[in-house]
Amino acid sequence: xxxxxxxxxxxxxxxxxxxxxxxxxxxxxxxxxxxxxxxxxxxxxxxxxxxxxxxxxxxxxxxxxxxxxxxxxxxxxxxxxxxxxxxxxxxxxxxxxxxxxxxxxxxxxxxxxxxxxxxxxxxxxxxxxxxxxxxxxxxxxxxxxxxxxxxxxxxxxxxxxxxxxxxxxxxxxxxxxxxxxxxxxxxxxxxxxxxxxxxxxxxxxxxxxxxxxxxxxxxxxxxxxxxxxxxxxxxxxxxxxxxxxxxxxxxxxxxxxxxxxxxxxxxxxx
Amino acid sequence: xxxxxxxxxxxxxxxxxxxxxxxxxxxxxxxxxxxxxxxxxxxxxxxxxxxxxxxxxxxxxxxxxxxxxxxxxxxxxxxxxxxxxxxxxxxxxxxxxxxxxxxxxxxxxxxxxxxxxxxxxxxxxxxxxxxxxxxxxxxxxxxxxxxxxxxxxxxxxxxxxxxxxxxxxxxxxxxxxxxxxxxxxxxxxxxxxxxxxxxxxxxxxxxxxxxxxxxxxxxxxxxxxxxxxxxxxxxxxxxxxxxxxxxxxxxxxxxxxxxxxxxxxxxxxx
Amino acid sequence: xxxxxxxxxxxxxxxxxxxxxxxxxxxxxxxxxxxxxxxxxxxxxxxxxxxxxxxxxxxxxxxxxxxxxxxxxxxxxxxxxxxxxxxxxxxxxxxxxxxxxxxxxxxxxxxxxxxxxxxxxxxxxxxxxxxxxxxxxxxxxxxxxxxxxxxxxxxxxxxxxxxxxxxxxxxxxxxxxxxxxxxxxxxxxxxxxxxxxxxxxxxxxxxxxxxxxxxxxxxxxxxxxxxxxxxxxxxxxxxxxxxxxxxxxxxxxxxxxxxxxxxxxxxxxx
Numbered sequence: 001x002x003x004x005x006x007x008x009x010x011x012x013x014x015x016x017x018x019x020x021x022x023x024x025x026x027x028x029x030x031x032x033x034x035x036x037x038x039x040x041x042x043x044x045x046x047x048x049x050x051x052x053x054x055x056x057x058x059x060x061x062x063x064x065x066x067x068x069x070x071x072x073x074x075x076x077x078x079x080x081x082x083x084x085x086x087x088x089x090x091x092x093x094x095x096x097x098x099x100x101x102x103x104x105x106x107x108x109x110x111x112x113x114x115x116x117x118x119x120x121x122x123x124x125x126x127x128x129x130x131x132x133x134x135x136x137x138x139x140x141x142x143x144x145x146x147x148x149x150x151x152x153x154x155x156x157x158x159x160x161x162x163x164x165x166x167x168x169x170x171x172x173x174x175x176x177x178x179x180x181x182x183x184x185x186x187x188x189x190x191x192x193x194x195x196x197x198x199x200x201x202x203x204x205x206x207x208x209x210x211x212x213x214x215x216x217x218x219x220x221x222x223x224x225x226x227x228x229x230x231x232x233x234x235x236x237x238x239x240x241x242x243x244x245x246x247x248x249x250x251x252x253x254x255x256x257x258x259x260x261x262x263x264x265x266x267x268x269x270x
Numbered sequence: 271x272x273x274x275x276x277x278x279x280x281x282x283x284x285x286x287x288x289x290x291x292x293x294x295x296x297x298x299x300x301x302x303x304x305x306x307x308x309x310x311x312x313x314x315x316x317x318x319x320x321x322x323x324x325x326x327x328x329x330x331x332x333x334x335x336x337x338x339x340x341x342x343x344x345x346x347x348x349x350x351x352x353x354x355x356x357x358x359x360x361x362x363x364x365x366x367x368x369x370x371x372x373x374x375x376x377x378x379x380x381x382x383x384x385x386x387x388x389x390x391x392x393x394x395x396x397x398x399x400x401x402x403x404x405x406x407x408x409x410x411x412x413x414x415x416x417x418x419x420x421x422x423x424x425x426x427x428x429x430x431x432x433x434x435x436x437x438x439x440x441x442x443x444x445x446x447x448x449x450x451x452x453x454x455x456x457x458x459x460x461x462x463x464x465x466x467x468x469x470x471x472x473x474x475x476x477x478x479x480x481x482x483x484x485x486x487x488x489x490x491x492x493x494x495x496x497x498x499x500x501x502x503x504x505x506x507x508x509x510x511x512x513x514x515x516x517x518x519x520x521x522x523x524x525x526x527x528x529x530x531x532x533x534x535x536x537x538x539x540x
Numbered sequence: 541x542x543x544x545x546x547x548x549x550x551x552x553x554x555x556x557x558x559x560x561x562x563x564x565x566x567x568x569x570x571x572x573x574x575x576x577x578x579x580x581x582x583x584x585x586x587x588x589x590x591x592x593x594x595x596x597x598x599x600x601x602x603x604x605x606x607x608x609x610x611x612x613x614x615x616x617x618x619x620x621x622x623x624x625x626x627x628x629x630x631x632x633x634x635x636x637x638x639x640x641x642x643x644x645x646x647x648x649x650x651x652x653x654x655x656x657x658x659x660x661x662x663x664x665x666x667x668x669x670x671x672x673x674x675x676x677x678x679x680x681x682x683x684x685x686x687x688x689x690x691x692x693x694x695x696x697x698x699x700x701x702x703x704x705x706x707x708x709x710x711x712x713x714x715x716x717x718x719x720x721x722x723x724x725x726x727x728x729x730x731x732x733x734x735x736x737x738x739x740x741x742x743x744x745x746x747x748x749x750x751x752x753x754x755x756x757x758x759x760x761x762x763x764x765x766x767x768x769x770x771x772x773x774x775x776x777x778x779x780x781x782x783x784x785x786x787x788x789x790x791x792x793x794x795x796x797x798x799x800x801x802x803x804x805x806x807x808x809x810x
Contacts, residue, residue: 025295025565026302026314032566032736037784042736043636044566047609053640069317069341071609096313100323194526196302196312243523244307253783256734295565296572296584339587339611366583370593464796466572466582513793514577 001183001222006263008213008223013039017059017211019204022046022076024066024095027197030252031064034201037256038227040208046072051079059211061088063110064200065103066095073106080114089117089210089217093203097121097128104128111163117217118210119159120168120203123152129159129167149173149270153182166217170202173270174225178218184270185222187229189236194244195251202228205255223263230266231255271453271492276533278483278493283309287329287481289474292316292346294336294365297467300522301334301474307526308497310478316342321349329481331358333380334470335373336365343376350384359387359480359487363473367391367398374398381433387487388480389429390438390473393422399429399437419443419540423452436487440472443540444495448488454540455492457499459506464514465521472498475525493533500536501525541723541762546803548753548763553579557599557751559744562586562616564606564635567737570792571604571744577796578767580748586612591619599751601628603650604740605643606635613646620654629657629750629757633743637661637668644668651703657757658750659699660708660743663692669699669707689713689810693722706757710742713810714765718758724810725762727769729776734784735791742768745795763803770806771795 019035021028021044028044035042045054048071055061061083063076083090092114097107107128110116119129152175160167160179169175174185192198205227209220235250289305291298291314298314305312315324318341325331331353333346353360362384367377377398380386389399422445430437430449439445444455462468475497479490505520559575561568561584568584575582585594588611595601601623603616623630632654637647647668650656659669692715700707700719709715714725732738745767749760775790 024314026298028566029299029569029736033784033788036734036736043639044564044607045636045640046607047642049610050608050640050642053642057639067314067316068320070319096315099313099327100315100320102317102320102323194306196299196306243520244303244526245519245522248303248522249519249785249789250783252785252788256784294584296568299569337584337586338590340589366585369583369597370585370590372587372590372593464576466569466576513790514573514796515789515792518573518792519789 001267001269005219005223006260008209008216008220009227009258009260009263011212012208015212016041017208018043018057019060019062019207019211020045020054020058020079021062021064021204022051022072022079023062023064023200026066027200030197031200031204033252034255035204035208037252038205038208040211046075048075048078051075052082055079055082055088056086058088060091060207062091062093062203062207064093064095064203065097065106066200068102068106076110077113080110084115089214090114091118091120091203091207091210092116093200094119094121094125097125116163116165118166118168118206118221119163120170120206122199123169123171126155126159126167126169129163130155153177157182166221168206168221168225170199170225174229176218176221176225181218183222185225185229186268186270187226187233187266189232191236191240191247192232195248226263226267227255227258230262231258233266271537271539275489275493276530278479278486278490279497279528279530279533281482282478285482286311287478288313288327289330289332289477289481290315290324290328290349291332291334291474292321292342292349293332293334293470296336297470300467301470303522304471304525305474305478307522308475308478310481316345318345318348321345322352325349325352325358326356328358330361330477332361332363332473332477334363334365334473335367335376336470338372338376346380347383350380354385359484360384361388361390361473361477361480362386363470364389364391364395367395386433386435388436388438388476388491389433390440390476392469393439393441396425396429396437396439399433400425423447427452436491438476438491438495440469440495444499446488446491446495451488453492455495455499456538456540457496457503457536459502461506461510461517462502465518496533496537497525497528500532501528503536541807541809545759545763546800548749548756548760549767549798549800549803551752552748555752556581557748558583558597559600559602559747559751560585560594560598560619561602561604561744562591562612562619563602563604563740566606567740570737571740573792574741574795575744575748577792578745578748580751586615588615588618591615592622595619595622595628596626598628600631600747602631602633602743602747604633604635604743605637605646606740608642608646616650617653620650624655629754630654631658631660631743631747631750632656633740634659634661634665637665656703656705658706658708658746658761659703660710660746662739663709663711666695666699666707666709669703670695693717697722706761708746708761708765710739710765714769716758716761716765721758723762725765725769726808726810727766727773727806729772731776731780731787732772735788766803766807767795767798770802771798773806
């Protein structure tokens with residue numbers, strides 16, 4: 001990894017980009033606080049009457065499908081079109097796609113109607129996009145054993161090419177691809193999956209890094225995932241033995257203290 | 271209490287049941303995290319366009335009336351009917367019933383239209399259900415001094431028989447009844463009432479235990495209330511003297527570390 | 541500051557006023573918990589079908605514009621009219637006014653249609669109200685350098701006179717004015733701006749103090765801001781070096797432990 005990737009965090013802290021979230025009400029507080037912890041500034045606004053105004057003053061737009069409903073879906077599309085028209089990067093977190101037809105349809109509409117810059121999800125969420133328009137069901141690479149790293153890489157590349165965006169599959173090993181480059185990140189800790197919203201927070205970090213570094217979505221995504229993975233390791237070391245509550249707090253502590261040096265020293269790639 | 275009750279927690283941790291919450295936006299993050307801390311998996315979804323799909327993949331449905339509005343009331347009914355039709359247990363938390371006509375009407379409709387498996391509330395909330403259809407006002411047992419344990423037990427039994435469900439009245443002493451059996455739990459700490467959402471979290475734990483042990487709603491409810499009460503004691507011991515924030519974190523710590531042995535050793539019954 | 545101001549906190553803890561919040565879904569949990577930490581009791585209800593009932597049992601109404609949409613705007617107006625009609629104090633937190641036309645229009649409507657008792661915001665939010673009905677743009681005192689304390693005081697006074705309410709401008713130095721009296725509070729810590737919702741929590745504290753001391757909105761506001769500022773200092777001392785998560789928890793700890801003596805000993809005025 002080039003030195004420059006680690007230093008993208010400085011750009012976040014120096015420029016304090018405003019990150020417009022249209023997101024769920026479950027993890028929204030953690031998303032706002034993690035955005036502040038990395039040095040960016042969150043604004044949550046989901047009324048269709050104001051999303052265009054808010055996109056207009058923001059450096060990145062995050063669309064998180066956690067608690068979808070008709071009102072916010074409409075706002076997501078309206079905000080996304082505005083973001084595309086002014087060149088503001090869009091990060092899409094398709095929470096729970098595959099779990100309901102509403103989520104499937106919405107995810108499809110969002111990637112059809114908008115140009116997404118970064119798509120982040122777990123393997124089962126990203127697999128959904130590998131099937132889109134593929135005309136096949138059940139015979140896709142996506143159907144293969146997803147514990148298999150090679151398959152995850154293949155899915156990331158395929159979806160990145162299909163949607164012309166950066167794809168991040170987060171899990172025990174995080175995979176980032178833009179269709180050509182692929183990076184695998186080994187940082188992180190299983191305890192992250194014991195808290196709600198660590199995936200959502202990852203997406204907020206990606207949006208923060210993209211907002212500060214809009215020309216480098218791939219490197220920004222890698223730096224954001226390194227930040228979360230390394231913070232998870234530090235939080236586990238500090239408080240994992242005490243329990244979930246202390247780990248939660250320590251995770252916010254670790255992100256707020258993160259810097260380029262820690263990223264460089266602790267990064268572990270595939 | 272039979273040994274088996276304490277071991278219901280193992281079934282939660284082993285089977286990781288998916289718990290569908292239609293809940294309020296105030297305490298939802300704590301509810302999601304406590305569900306994870308006990309070993310279950312939360313999904314929050316309130317759009318009427320998807321609640322049937324989500325019920326279809328869930329092991330229990332929790333309806334929490336904390337921040338009611340017309341959209342979510344409709345979703346609660348739709349989700350509840352689906353849950354009843356497929357035999358998925360429903361836990362109802364009638365937050366604030368008695369405080370507004372909207373809450374009163376909604377609570378009435380929910381127990382009329384749905385078969386509820388477990389109803390949990392504080393004494394004033396549960397009293398509301400004792401009056402329903404009773405044709406009397408003010409001359410009911412529910413009107414009696416509710417500091418009186420005998421009255422609370424009578425109300426729990428009456429409501430359980432009326433609604434054909436398990437009723438849990440939480441407070442200084444928790445009462446659980448299915449209309450015949452009654453258990454009183456002395457665990458807990460007054461500091462729990464200094465945090466928002468400890469009642470809601472109780473309901474999430476009940477839903478988690480019921481999702482993993484759907485044939486034993488009474489024992490599952492007892493085990494869930496023991497978990498919360500004992501966790502409150504452990505959290506108070508660890509951090510109560512520091513203040514509400516530390517106690518809050520320690521409560522999540524304690525639930526995440528809870529096991530059958532701790533439940534058995536620390537349980538205190540009436 | 542008179543001794544009596546510091547002792548307003550005792551009235552909050554002794555009377556446990558119910559504080560009706562119509563607020564955003566980002567910081568709502570912190571608002572509920574800080575309300576409990578100061579000794580009041582929160583109720584969050586935003587359905588137009590019940591807000592009048594809830595106002596009817598509450599001691600203060602807090603309108604927070606954080607995540608506005610048409611449904612809650614209507615509820616704010618309905619609740620506010622009821623509060624005015626029964627003499628319940630209203631605190632308005634115009635979050636993000638200036639950032640979108642929706643927020644500007646809503647803020648204007650709220651101050652036009654309702655009698656607000658306390659308005660709290662940062663300098664850029666309060667400046668918006670200095671312009672209202674002024675017929676001028678860009679030549680107002682509000683346009684002056686807002687790092688300038690004299691300008692902030694002038695804006696606070698002007699808006700207080702215009703809206704006939706207490707105005708609190710929070711920032712490095714908090715300014716409170718009712719149009720005649722002005723108090724400047726130097727307590728606080730820059731780290732408060734690293735957490736989401738510290739402004740919202742301030743407003744919840746103001747509403748709690750006003751609910752318990754409805755005849756003294758000016759002193760209640762001063763006492764609430766002292767509480768938050770001093771709690772920020774204590775939290776920073778206890779946990780600021782660890783990071784944002786620990787600071788967040790310590791802030792709740794400090795508010796829950798606050799008393800009149802600490803307020804008196806640590807208050808620092810301009």
